[in-house]
Amino acid sequence: MKTVMNGDFAASYGAMTSDVKFVAAYPITPQTLIVEKLSELVADGELDASFVKVESEHSAMAACIGAQAAGIRTFTATSSQGLLLMCEVLHWAARARLPIVLANVNRAVAPGWSIWADAQDSISQRDTGWMQVYAENNQDVYDSILMAYKIAEDNDVLLPMMVNLDAFFLSHTSEVVDLIDNDKAKEFLPAYDPEYKLDPKNPRAFGALTSPEHYFEFTYKMFEAMEVAKKKITQVGKEFGDIFGRYYDMTESYKIDDAETVLVTFGTIAGTAKESVDRLRKEGKKVGNLKIRVFRPFPAEQIIDALKNAKRVVVIDRDYSYGNEGAFYTEIKGALYDANLRIDTYGMIAGLGGRDVSTTVIKEIVEKAETSEPNKTYFIGVKK
Amino acid sequence: MIEIRLHGRGGQGAVKAAEILARAAFYDGKVVQSFPFFGVERRGAPVQAFTRISDDVIRIHSYIYEPDVLVVLDPTLIGAEGVNILDGLQENGKVVINSSKKPEDFDFHGKNGIKVFTVDATKIAIEHKLGSASAPIVNTAIVGAIAKVTGLVTIGSVKKAIFDTIPRYQEKNAAAAEATFNQVK
Amino acid sequence: MLLQLKLPSIRLNKEISVEEKKIELNKVDEFPPMPVSLGSMRVNKTSSWRNFRPIIDGEKCIGCGICWKFCPEPAIFPTNPPEVDYDYCKGCGICIANCPVDAITRQDETK
Numbered sequence: 001m002k003t004v005m006n007g008d009f010a011a012s013y014g015a016m017t018s019d020v021k022f023v024a025a026y027p028i029t030p031q032t033l034i035v036e037k038l039s040e041l042v043a044d045g046e047l048d049a050s051f052v053k054v055e056s057e058h059s060a061m062a063a064c065i066g067a068q069a070a071g072i073r074t075f076t077a078t079s080s081q082g083l084l085l086m087c088e089v090l091h092w093a094a095r096a097r098l099p100i101v102l103a104n105v106n107r108a109v110a111p112g113w114s115i116w117a118d119a120q121d122s123i124s125q126r127d128t129g130w131m132q133v134y135a136e137n138n139q140d141v142y143d144s145i146l147m148a149y150k151i152a153e154d155n156d157v158l159l160p161m162m163v164n165l166d167a168f169f170l171s172h173t174s175e176v177v178d179l180i181d182n183d184k185a186k187e188f189l190p191a192y193d194p195e196y197k198l199d200p201k202n203p204r205a206f207g208a209l210t211s212p213e214h215y216f217e218f219t220y221k222m223f224e225a226m227e228v229a230k231k232k233i234t235q236v237g238k239e240f241g242d243i244f245g246r247y248y249d250m251t252e253s254y255k256i257d258d259a260e261t262v263l264v265t266f267g268t269i270a271g272t273a274k275e276s277v278d279r280l281r282k283e284g285k286k287v288g289n290l291k292i293r294v295f296r297p298f299p300a301e302q303i304i305d306a307l308k309n310a311k312r313v314v315v316i317d318r319d320y321s322y323g324n325e326g327a328f329y330t331e332i333k334g335a336l337y338d339a340n341l342r343i344d345t346y347g348m349i350a351g352l353g354g355r356d357v358s359t360t361v362i363k364e365i366v367e368k369a370e371t372s373e374p375n376k377t378y379f380i381g382v383k384k
Numbered sequence: 385m386i387e388i389r390l391h392g393r394g395g396q397g398a399v400k401a402a403e404i405l406a407r408a409a410f411y412d413g414k415v416v417q418s419f420p421f422f423g424v425e426r427r428g429a430p431v432q433a434f435t436r437i438s439d440d441v442i443r444i445h446s447y448i449y450e451p452d453v454l455v456v457l458d459p460t461l462i463g464a465e466g467v468n469i470l471d472g473l474q475e476n477g478k479v480v481i482n483s484s485k486k487p488e489d490f491d492f493h494g495k496n497g498i499k500v501f502t503v504d505a506t507k508i509a510i511e512h513k514l515g516s517a518s519a520p521i522v523n524t525a526i527v528g529a530i531a532k533v534t535g536l537v538t539i540g541s542v543k544k545a546i547f548d549t550i551p552r553y554q555e556k557n558a559a560a561a562e563a564t565f566n567q568v569k
Numbered sequence: 570m571l572l573q574l575k576l577p578s579i580r581l582n583k584e585i586s587v588e589e590k591k592i593e594l595n596k597v598d599e600f601p602p603m604p605v606s607l608g609s610m611r612v613n614k615t616s617s618w619r620n621f622r623p624i625i626d627g628e629k630c631i632g633c634g635i636c637w638k639f640c641p642e643p644a645i646f647p648t649n650p651p652e653v654d655y656d657y658c659k660g661c662g663i664c665i666a667n668c669p670v671d672a673i674t675r676q677d678e679t680k
Contacts, residue, residue: 004403004410097603116422137445158602169445173419174403176410196605205606217597218604225602268445275444354422358446 002178007170008033010138010177011103011163014145015075016047017185018101022074024052024063029115030171031079031105038075057082061089061100068098069206071197073149076100079167080107080121087125093160094129095218096207097225099152099192100160101145102130106267106318107167108353116354117167119267123319123327129222131161131229132296134266138175140293141165143246146180150189150236156228158194166318167354169268180244188243226297233294250299252291253306255281259288261366262310264303264332266292269316269350269357276362287366292328300335307336312344314369316362318351325349325377344374355381385438386536387448391469392457395427397523400549401457402433404527407545408537409437417442430467437536452477453534457505457522459483462490473498480529480568482506482522487569503529503568505560512560514553524550528561529568539565615642619660621675625650629672636664636673 005013011034015023023042025035041047050067054060057078064074078086083104093100108118122132133148135141141163148161165171180188198206210218234249241247254274256262265273270291280287290306292299307313313336317326324330329347336343346369351357365380372378388405392398399420406418414437421432434448450472459481461467473479476497479490484507487493487500505522515521524546531537542565543558550557594600594607601607625636627650637647644658645651653664665673 002410004407004416095603137443166445168419168422172422173417173445174406175417175442176415196601196603203611207604208606210604214594214600214604217594217600220597221600221602271443271445356446358449359444360449361446 001181002176004174005138005177006033006172006174007135007138007141007165008105008172009037010142010170011077011145011165012037012041013177013179014103014142014163015101016041017142017180017182018075018146018149018189019073019182019186019191020047020075020101021049021072022052022064022067023049023076024054024060024067024074025076026054026057026060026078026082028057028079028082030107030167031077031082031103033171034077034103034105038077057085058089061086061093061102064100065089065093065096065098068093068100069096069198071192071194071199073153073192074100075102075145077103077105079105080109080115083121083125084109087128090125090128090130090160092207094222097158097196097222098160099149099158101148101152102160102162103141103145104162104164105167105171106134106164114353115167117169117268117318118352118354119164119317119319120352122162122164123321125162126296126327129159130296131159131226131233131294133161133163133294134270134292135163135165135170136268136271136291136293138165138170138173138177139246140248141170142177142179143240143244143248146185146189147233147236147240147248149192151229151232153192153194154228154232155195157225157232159222159225159229164267166268178246184243188240230297230299230301233297248293249302250292250294250297251302251306252293254289254291256288256290256306256310258286259310260286261288261312261314261369262307263287263289263362263366264292264307264313264315264328265289266295266328267318269318269362272357272359273316273362276359276366279359280363280366285366295328298331298335300338303332303335304339304341307332307343308339308341310343312346312369312374314346314348314365316348316350316357316365318357320349320352329377346372346374347377348380349377350380385436385440385442386453386534387451388435388437388453388455388530388534388536389448389451390433390435390455390457391461391467392431392433392523393427393461394425394429394431395519396457397521398431398433398457401455401523401527402435404524404542404545404549405530405537406435406437407549408527408531408541409435411541411544412537414438415440415442421447430461430464450474453530453536454479455526455530456481456483457526459485470498478533480526480533482526501529501533501568503564505529505564508560508563508567512556512563514556514560524557525560525564528563528565531561532565532568614656615659616656619658619678621660621662621677622655622658623653623660623662623664623673624676625653626672626674629670631670631672633669635667635669639663639667
């Protein structure tokens with residue numbers, strides 16, 4: 001059923017369609033609407049789940065860990081400072097191999113206080129063992145949550161997944177979202193039934209002291225699981241498309257076959273970039289766009305394949321790894337190096353703290369790349 | 385794709401107006417997007433809201449800099465310090481103003497092909513007891529005028545959108561929209 | 570008296586399905602995905618940690634349930650009088666320290 005809703009509500013409904021049984025969350029702008037809507041759905045009896053009010057984001061994730069370990073499908077949502085407060089338990093959820101799904105509204109990190117779009121929050125949690133999806137629009141938010149459970153709960157994956165949506169550009173923007181019928185959703189996503197869970201009839205010790213004899217192997221197991229997840233994400237994206245008509249993968253190429261300049265983007269900037277590609281092509285510029293939808297696990301193979309014929313690779317990061325460059329830029333270069341591809345690359349930092357990345361800004365970025373020294377990082381739009 | 389920018393003051397409901405407009409267009413079979421200017425809103429401070437209406441998928445996620453249609457919920461914003469209502473308005477663009485004045489009373493009417501339309505949405509809102517007499521809420525009313533002037537949405541869909549968006553006094557709000565639809569000049 | 574407190578029975582379920590034997594992990598493929606005990610933790614009998622055992626005097630016991638509540642294992646069952654599970658009691662002495670009527674005494678383990 002098609003309706004109009006903002007990105008926050010799309011996340012709430014995504015959790016509801018996924019038939020989550022437990023929600024623990026702490027409100028923070030611009031995620032608040034997700035929590036409000038979920039508590040409303042639970043209170044109205046539309047969603048049969050326990051909703052637990054907690055005193056912090058750390059507690060929210062801790063509560064989800066407990067419930068998920070007991071064999072129940074859980075959901076939480078946060079943003080920025082909240083995600084950072086969760087850091088310790090994010091690691092815990094991943095290493096305990098609990099397929100929790102979290103919606104994170106990408107918001108800048110203080111100080112100065114900012115409630116606006118910026119991926120620094122989730123990028124700084126890159127190495128917590130969570131899979132990361134970056135949504136382009138509200139439909140993507142909704143669909144990604146449903147797919148996230150299917151991928152995360154796979155017995156050979158068992159890793160938590162974070163679905164990221166840009167603050168305001170999605171969270172508070174109303175768009176058309178096609179909601180999936182509950183029965184159809186259940187066919188796609190069967191009930192959660194993990195092999196290892198807290199069960200009084202089958203008492204086990206979870207997350208106990210692990211000596212150097214064993215710890216290493218558990219990390220290796222996560223390496224293996226991430227490799228499986230790569231295949232699984234593609235497979236589930238195709239399966240989802242076959243059923244619901246909307247296809248997803250780890251990356252999405254737009255007009256790259258003959259493109260000399262390929263933009264590499266994620267989140268809402270990817271959508272605006274596709275619009276820019278069309279406008280720039282009208283001006284005779286051979287531009288294409290590669291959207292990175294999934295950042296963890298990192299889709300190196302798909303990236304290499306998409307970029308191998310490009311003359312120029314222009315990576316737009318709405319984040320910055322202090323002391324180096326944009327996180328996506330570093331990793332894209334790494335992938336190209338592994339494939340022996342020596343292409344001119346440009347690291348473009350843009351849109352920090354919610355600064356708008358319009359089609360005009362993207363045009364500027366392309367022009368900047370055409371006229372600047374390659375293999376360097378540039379901050380776009382700094383007031384000089 | 386048609387881009388609409390709405391100017392109002394915090395508390396007048398410009399954001400809701402953008403949403404009602406988008407929802408109405410959705411009922412008419414269009415692809416839509418609506419969002420507020422992402423600021424720290426205060427009652428009385430100038431605010432903006434945006435609506436995009438298209439036949440195809442809307443990929444762009446950024447503010448509207450070159451609108452096809454401008455909507456002004458509060459005429460005192462015209463010429464107010466730090467507010468440039470006309471900024472980026474397309475040639476032959478349309479401006480819908482909540483005002484008791486005539487379109488010709490605005491000096492930009494006719495320049496660059498700009499067409500101004502006016503309707504006294506404040507008076508209509510007071511007549512329909514929307515908000516209070518000192519602080520009437522004009523957001524639902526003005527959408528009727530936008531429907532008439534732009535032809536982007538049908539008045540039937542506007543009324544349906546009001547019923548689905550506004551929690552209370554839906555009848556009165558829908559009637560106010562119908563009134564501006566009939567009275568806009 | 571304890572029965573009046575309506576204490577939940579925490580006696581171990583006898584119908585446990587996991588194997589009660591120690592499992593050695595030598596190859597990564599044999600590892601579970603997360604750090605979890607593969608067999609029941611019941612095989613991990615901790616009584617060898619103990620150098621004394623608590624003895625409950627049923628005559629002195631007033632059935633307050635404090636020893637049951639405070640036992641960190643938990644290795645005390647809320648029967649009347651309470652019963653210590655000497656397979657798992659580590660001999661920490663918390664029950665002795667908290668008994669309000671000194672009904673629990675320590676007895677050295679003799680090897």
